[in-house]
Amino acid sequence: MLKKYFYQILSLFILNLFLVLFIVQERTALAQAKEIAVQFKMNFLKDSVTNFINEFSRNKSETAESYDALVSDRENALRDYLHNIYGVQAVKQTLDKVFSAQDPSDMWGYILLSNSDDEILEAKNMPADWDRSEKSLDNIFCAWRQIELPFARLYFGVTQKKLYNTILASVSSKVHNSHFVEETYYWINEVKNYKGGKNYAIRLIHPNPRSSEGMSLSTDMQDAVGDFPYERELEEINKKGECFNTYYFKKKDSDDFARKITYSKLYKPYNWIVCMGSYYDDIYDYIATMRKVRGLTITQIAVPLIILLDLFFIFYIALKIHSDRKNSHSPSEQDARDNLTYASTREFGQKELKRLFYTYKENFESPAIMFMDIDNFKTLNDTYGRETGDFVLVQIAGIFNEQSRSSDILIRWDGDRFAGIFWGMKKSDCWHYAQKLLETVSTRKIQYRDKTIQTTVSLGFSFFHEDDKSYAQAVERANKALKEAKAAGKNRARVE
Numbered sequence: 001m002l003k004k005y006f007y008q009i010l011s012l013f014i015l016n017l018f019l020v021l022f023i024v025q026e027r028t029a030l031a032q033a034k035e036i037a038v039q040f041k042m043n044f045l046k047d048s049v050t051n052f053i054n055e056f057s058r059n060k061s062e063t064a065e066s067y068d069a070l071v072s073d074r075e076n077a078l079r080d081y082l083h084n085i086y087g088v089q090a091v092k093q094t095l096d097k098v099f100s101a102q103d104p105s106d107m108w109g110y111i112l113l114s115n116s117d118d119e120i121l122e123a124k125n126m127p128a129d130w131d132r133s134e135k136s137l138d139n140i141f142c143a144w145r146q147i148e149l150p151f152a153r154l155y156f157g158v159t160q161k162k163l164y165n166t167i168l169a170s171v172s173s174k175v176h177n178s179h180f181v182e183e184t185y186y187w188i189n190e191v192k193n194y195k196g197g198k199n200y201a202i203r204l205i206h207p208n209p210r211s212s213e214g215m216s217l218s219t220d221m222q223d224a225v226g227d228f229p230y231e232r233e234l235e236e237i238n239k240k241g242e243c244f245n246t247y248y249f250k251k252k253d254s255d256d257f258a259r260k261i262t263y264s265k266l267y268k269p270y271n272w273i274v275c276m277g278s279y280y281d282d283i284y285d286y287i288a289t290m291r292k293v294r295g296l297t298i299t300q301i302a303v304p305l306i307i308l309l310d311l312f313f314i315f316y317i318a319l320k321i322h323s324d325r326k327n328s329h330s331p332s333e334q335d336a337r338d339n340l341t342y343a344s345t346r347e348f349g350q351k352e353l354k355r356l357f358y359t360y361k362e363n364f365e366s367p368a369i370m371f372m373d374i375d376n377f378k379t380l381n382d383t384y385g386r387e388t389g390d391f392v393l394v395q396i397a398g399i400f401n402e403q404s405r406s407s408d409i410l411i412r413w414d415g416d417r418f419a420g421i422f423w424g425m426k427k428s429d430c431w432h433y434a435q436k437l438l439e440t441v442s443t444r445k446i447q448y449r450d451k452t453i454q455t456t457v458s459l460g461f462s463f464f465h466e467d468d469k470s471y472a473q474a475v476e477r478a479n480k481a482l483k484e485a486k487a488a489g490k491n492r493a494r495v496e
């Protein structure tokens with residue numbers, strides 16, 4: 001591109017050189033001031049949400065401990081009452097006495113099982129589909145005990161529902177009563193479906209307005225300017241468990257919509273996305289004040305030069321648009337996703353490589369093209385089953401996303417073979433990236449049900465060449481490099 005537009009770029013450079021003498025100091029100062037202000041706000045939001053989660057997480061642990069002590073007290077009372085009791089009816093009466101109507105209805109749960117045939121003799125606040133296993137009781141109770149009787153087994157405890165409702169009430173009070181400057185506040189959405197779509201979540205707690213609590217959310221909801229903030233948020237939550245987001249939202253006690261920045265973090269035990277947001281208004285006010293303080297130097301001195309620069313710039317852009325016209329319909333990475341790994345599909349990858357090859361023929365800047373294959377994957381499938389193999393594929397795709405930039409593209413080419421596209425990566429960068437990826441995969445212990453699996457991958461890298469006739473030649477070289485890596489002993493990389 002630099003060769004093709006050398007004279008236009010040279011003209012722009014000369015004009016900008018004169019302009020820089022007047023504007024560099026002001027523009028730099030304003031840019032730095034805005035960057036600092038935005039970063040300060042982002043740090044504040046992230047720290048506040050993290051501290052909030054830590055606070056109610058500690059509260060959850062302390063509350064569970066207090067319930068455990070309460071369960072111990074009830075256990076002692078039950079053992080005293082049941083010491084000389086043998087009949088089923090007498091045990092039921094004892095349960096009614098120990099777990100009185102004065103207790104909250106969602107607090108206690110118990111089940112009395114016959115020793116002879118596991119028949120349910122008495123139950124309260126127990127799920128109908130309980131599988132009779134003690135292991136599953138941790139999902140029903142936050143604290144529980146067992147008492148053996150001559151004819152039956154009694155399991156009882158404080159329900160997880162009670163713990164959840166206690167924490168929910170505490171968190172709701174915090175959200176509704178917290179006050180920050182510039183209409184900053186917490187809110188919480190509860191995820192029902194991590195795949196998104198209609199009713200993927202509900203607005204669990206929200207102070208602006210409270211009447212919106214319980215509202216269903218969908219990833220196809222748009223903000224005031226047509227963006228999809230919930231879709232973007234859920235995608236990042238699924239990848240990283242947290243995200244920053246910007247969108248336009250209605251201001252409190254006003255019909256105006258304003259740009260807002262938020263930080264969201266997943267609290268997985270309850271599927272809560274805990275959020276905090278703040279409007280950009282105070283940043284804009286700060287920058288406006290800075291402009292007034294620094295004066296109108298740019299406007300007064302540089303306007304004639306700016307007009308001249310614009311004329312050359314329009315000419316340059318016209319040429320650029322003309323040259324890029326045939327690429328204006330490039331595919332979007334969101335057009336197609338692999339259903340298992342959420343990597344891009346092979347069809348998308350081929351279209352993207354074709355588009356990048358056309359761009360390369362104009363500017364001679366090639367992305368790095370990588371092919372990745374899971375070592376001994378067939379053996380893994382044969383040994384542990386296809387379901388386990390699919391889980392490993394998903395984990396490998398996740399490791400790629402951890403080690404890569406947001407601009408990098410992962411493609412599921414076929415089976416256990418993936419392709420990667422890295423814009424701006426040089427040959428020396430490939431080696432560094434490959435070693436980091438190989439080490440991460442080989443040391444990662446993948447836990448699936450009762451199995452712990454460790455595997456490795458092999459990598460092959462290539463670039464477009466000036467004499468290539470199509471992108472397929474670079475793909476073939478990457479595949480060849482991958483085969484050489486596997487032939488050399490696997491768990492290694494080759495760069496052609």
